[in-house]
Amino acid sequence: MNSSKLRRSLVCWLVLSPIVVTALFPFAVMLITALKPNTEVLTPTWWPSRVAWENFQTMWTATNFGNALRNSLYVSVLATLGSLIVSIPAAYALTRFDFKGREFYRQFLLVTQMLSPIVLVVGLFRLMVALGVIDNINAVTVVYAAFNIAFSVWMLQSYFATIPLDLEEAAWMEGAGRARTLVKVFLPLAVPAIVVTAIFTFINAWNEFVIALTLLRSQDSYTLPIQIFSLVSGRYTVEWHHVMAATFAATVPVAIAFAWLQRYLVRGLALGAVK
């Protein structure tokens, strides 16, 4: 029995090997280049002669990494909170109330999901110019929060629907008001769903490119993707070991969080797709 599972495992890994290799290849490139002494970066060998950990240190100052990291954290955390604050009530209303306009609201969310930032970017740019908030990371934060509403409501709602109504009904029977029941009974049960949604919103904001590229104009306000992009675009010499060290440092924490949470995403999306 066990040896048959072993054989099956070998076959499975063999079938998956092309995609495993291509998925890991960029990480290998990032890490190996980041650890090459800068004299060896441009020589086309795979392995460095020694491991140059100091690249991460020199990268930090050379690429202005700390500032971009702070901006990215600021934008992503606030956008996540903002999006959750408006999405949780909306998702609750969609699961627990049957109201006129419910379908309209769902379709509206779908449309905002379809209209990606890139299609609207010219209009958004004009909006921000009119409001005088170009190069302002708070403006970027609001845009991120708004564009993540559809995803958040969808994810939250698919989890909320699995929370049994009985508990809330029991609380009402005992005389607790609707609002009190919501806070004391419903929300504690919904915490895992909220955490998962928050982390995915955070990752979306953390990785966003085109809005930041358009609305942020000065180095001081750059988020990580734009900061790193500015290191490679329109330059004669690119310090690839710094770029790869920066990419690695910006990517790995998020990748670990994602690896840990991807099973919840599988469940949430599957529920959302069926509902």
Add this chain to the structure above:
Amino acid sequence: MASTRVIAPYVLVLPSFVLAALIVIWPVNELAQLASHSVNRFGQIRDFVGMANFAALLDDPNFIASLWRTGIWTIGVVGGAIICSVPVALVLNEDFYGRDLARVIVMLPWAVSLTMTAIVWRWALSGESGMLNSALLELGVIDQNIQWLAEASTAFPMQILIGILVTIPFTVTIILGGLSSIPDDLYEAAALEGAGRWEQFRHITLPLIAPFLNIALVLNTIYVFNSFPIIWAMTQGGPANSTDILVTYLYKVGFRLGKLGEASAVSLVMFGILLVFTLIYVRLTTAKGAKI
């Protein structure tokens, strides 16, 4: 009490509606204004010109070329991703040693921002010092360096392959959701009847995951059609606009050439195409709901 029950859902929904509407409706209105007027270099709206901005697009060979290339890009990436994802999802649905690890590795490209992925690949594909060339040379697959990004004939297929790689995780996720909904006894019954693995796949698995494949198809089409960072960070649509798709063309016309009127017209054309995709999605999901 009854009146609060009626109002409550609207109060709960309102903030999200207002915020999302602000960020969608104002820009869409602005796009419509810009596209139907002549706009000077400083972005001031001048005379109403009707469809002139759209006509200017049709006269621009780069627009037509980008439109076609967007079709190839979208079909190539979405088709490739679906073809690769079905076997991957089937394998990941099996019970084998290290399955959790395999799932994490397959999902990894999803966690990395497309910008970072594109920058890493741009470096890996560099002609003289790129690690792909050195790996292929060492393995004896090629005998001299290939300048991957120097011309469209190698750059664009590479971009499509990278597009496929980053689209697989989401597609596999959706298909796994579909596979988990198929009860095991269906396969046991089929095996008793003497159906082989291929027949089981054709007659049980495929029909049952078809709705999930449809959803993955439409959602991926929308995401890939809109996908900007891979091409922008690798080649910026170059060399000589030969890897431009609509989104990179739009960005260049709007923010490099400063022709906001024409850029808005491109946006509205994309808006129209996306609306068609959205309607297909709505049809697919509601049709499925009706069946269940």
